[in-house]
Amino acid sequence: MTTNEDDLPVLGLEPYIELIQTTSSGNSDQEDAKLGLMLLWLSDYVLDVMDIELAPFGITESKLDLLILLTLHGERRATPSAIAERLGITRASATSMIDWLEKRNLVVRNHSKEDRRKIYVSLTDEGRTFVAEVLPTYWSSCASNMMDLEPDERKVFEKLVNKLLKSIQRRLEVER
Known part of the structure; x- marks a missing residue:
């Protein structure tokens, strides 16, 4: 693999272990900190792989996660704040994703008939079709992590x- 002079060199785990040893508090188990760091790296890599697999569909894992959530809740109405809470993201992030999905006609916002201030998000027919097309690749990518x-x-x-x-x-x- 060639590297550009501006690229950061690969460090491996050892410098991180040394940093843990010199900077962790006395009540942190250093071995647990190392394993936790490795778990964080693993989660980043899993998401990176998923995003690569989903790239041909023009969507990221986080946006597909929102579509899957709506798919699983069927006809149940979902507010942007409920979506944000369930996905563990900020309301602003949820709004941004909903905007992106709405521009592509995958979701639609509707005002509540009872309270016009309340907005609900639901899948469009095109959104349901899209999710059905993407899920086989999604599940295949999930399975490939265990190979x-x-x-x-x-x-x-x-x-x-x-x-x-x-x-x-x-x-x-x-x-x-």
């Missing part, structure tokens, strides 16, 4: 991921 794990490793990994998910959901007081 290097042996069956027994997958079982252990699933148990660990479930445990971490529950713990983090409790901390954030949010669930999917």
Whole structure:
């Protein structure tokens, strides 16, 4: 791999471990900090892979996540603030994504008949068709993340991921 003189060199994990050792507080377990950092890197890479897989459809994982949320809630009305809360993003981020999806006729905003100040977001027919077209690639990409794990490793990994998910959901007081 060639590098440009302006590129940052690959550091690997060791300099981060040294930084953890010199900057973590006394009540932080350094080995746990290293594992947590590796988990953050893994989540970044998983999202990067997903965005690459979704690029031919012209959408990112975060925008598709919003469409999937609306798909799963069917005819139930969803406000931008409820969407933001469920996705764990700011209201401004949700509004920006809704604007982007609305410009592409994948979602529509409707005012409440009972309270005109309240806005609901729903999928358009085109949005439902789009989600149906993208989901096979999405699921394939999700599955590809597990391809290097042996069956027994997958079982252990699933148990660990479930445990971490529950713990983090409790901390954030949010669930999917």
